Amino acid sequence: MADAEAAPACHGPRSEPFETGSGSIGLRIGAIFILLASSALTTLFPIVTRRVPRLTIPSSAFDFAKYFGSGVIIATAFMHLLEPGADELASPCLNENFQEYPFAFAFAMISLFVTFFVELLAFRVGSKIAQRLAYDPHQGGHHHANAHGHDAQAVNGGSSPTAAMTAKGSEEDVNSVEKGFTKDQPLSAAASEILGVAILEFGVIFHSVIIGITLGTTSDFKILFIVIIFHQMFEGLGLGARLSLLPLAPKSLIPYIGAIAYALVTPIGLAIGLGVRNTYNEESATANYVTGIFDSVSAGILLYTGLVELLAHEFIFNEKMRTAPLGKVVLNVIEMFIGAGLMALLAKWA
Structure with missing residues (x-):
């Protein structure tokens, strides 16, 4: 009897009223604005301080944000997306085939290769668009192919x-x-960097919506809310640093648009979660399918971006890094480890 009561409700609405969970409705609504403000501040900070002369900060601070953010992105892929995705897609509520095959890892692998293929096509088909955006400081304007x-x-x-x-x-x-x-x-290094950050932005936004929906429907709200605040701030800091360093025209609004889009998606997801809170069962088969697949797909996107675009391009194929003093290289690697370590630690609670 006890086992039957403990078994998850695999179909239909949640098994208990939403209000019995931690976190009142007022707190959850307030969380929308708290997440919006905290994410926007940390994501816009590197962009604003780099573009406004009066707010200029040392380049070492940008390096820290950039490499710290690289570690955050990679740890997010492994610890906050792939692992939860594997748990969701191994739920006893799902078709028995999901108990016999690691679908989460398969979805992650597929999305990784799709991301690679999309980037490959973007380099060939989208080169003209990316090149129009790429800004060449030596020419004092946009860099043209011919x-x-x-x-x-x-x-x-x-x-x-x-x-x-x-x-x-x-x-x-x-x-x-x-x-x-x-x-x-056919595509300059500047345009290549723009495309790489665009793919990173897509992957981060994709899973941030799911984070918001999960927060809006979970019965264990308070701890998850605190963890997600730090999660979004760390991730936003890394994304903002990448956006601020894009080789775009000084007055380009693209970095601001990217930062605001990132700041909005989790609150939007949270609002959606609050809207469906009484009919959405986080332990249902549908929820497991949707969340597990989205988490796994997002993990593949961020793994490709983190390992290829951030680590390989920044450390191995970057001429400045190859010729930089060993002390600086070691410091940047340590900064990346700090970001990965902190984000991995947050996985203990969410």
């Missing part, structure tokens, strides 16, 4: 073969220094 090529043609128009070869060599040197285009590189 900018140097046209200059070379003008030089070559009335020159000897030797002069043409010299002009071609000079063109390649300029491209090398300014990270511009060559025939074999």
Whole structure:
């Protein structure tokens, strides 16, 4: 009898009234605005301080936010998405096939490869759009694919073969220094960085909605609410640092739009959760399917972004990092470990 009472209610509305859980309705409504304010402040802080001269902070602070955020993103993928997704998709409420196969890891793998494929297509198909956004400080404006090529043609128009070869060599040197285009590189490093952060933003927003819905429907509200505040602040700090460092025009609104979008999605998810709180059963089969699949898919996106875009590009393929003093490299790695460690610790409560 006790086992029957402890068994999860796999169908229908929640088994007990919503009000019996921790956290009053007033507190949950207030949480919408608390999450909005805390997420917006931490995400906008790196952007505003980098763009407003009076608020300028040392570059080391941006480095800390950037590498700390990288660790946060990777720990979020493993500890806050993949592990819960595996638990959800192993629920006894689900089809017996889910008990026999690790679907959470399969969904994560599929989303990882889909993210790779989307980025591959974006580099080829979306290069013109990304290039229009990419800002070249050496040129004082947007960097265009054929900018140097046209200059070379003008030089070559009335020159000897030797002069043409010299002009071609000079063109390649300029491209090398300014990270511009060559025939074999249709997308500049600047545009590549824009696409990478766009994918990161998508993955973070995707799972933040689920976090909000979970918070709005859970019966164990107070502890989860505190943990999610820190979760969103840490993640927002890392995302804001990436947005602030994008090679965009100084007056571009894209970083602000990205920060505000991130700050809004969890409160929106929380509002949705409050709206369906009396009919949504967090232990039902439907909830397990939806949450488990979304968590697993988000984990794959963030794993790809964290390991490829953030770690590989920042530490291994970054020329500045390869030539930087060993002490600085070690410090940046430690900052990343701190972010991952703190986010992994939060997984003890949520």
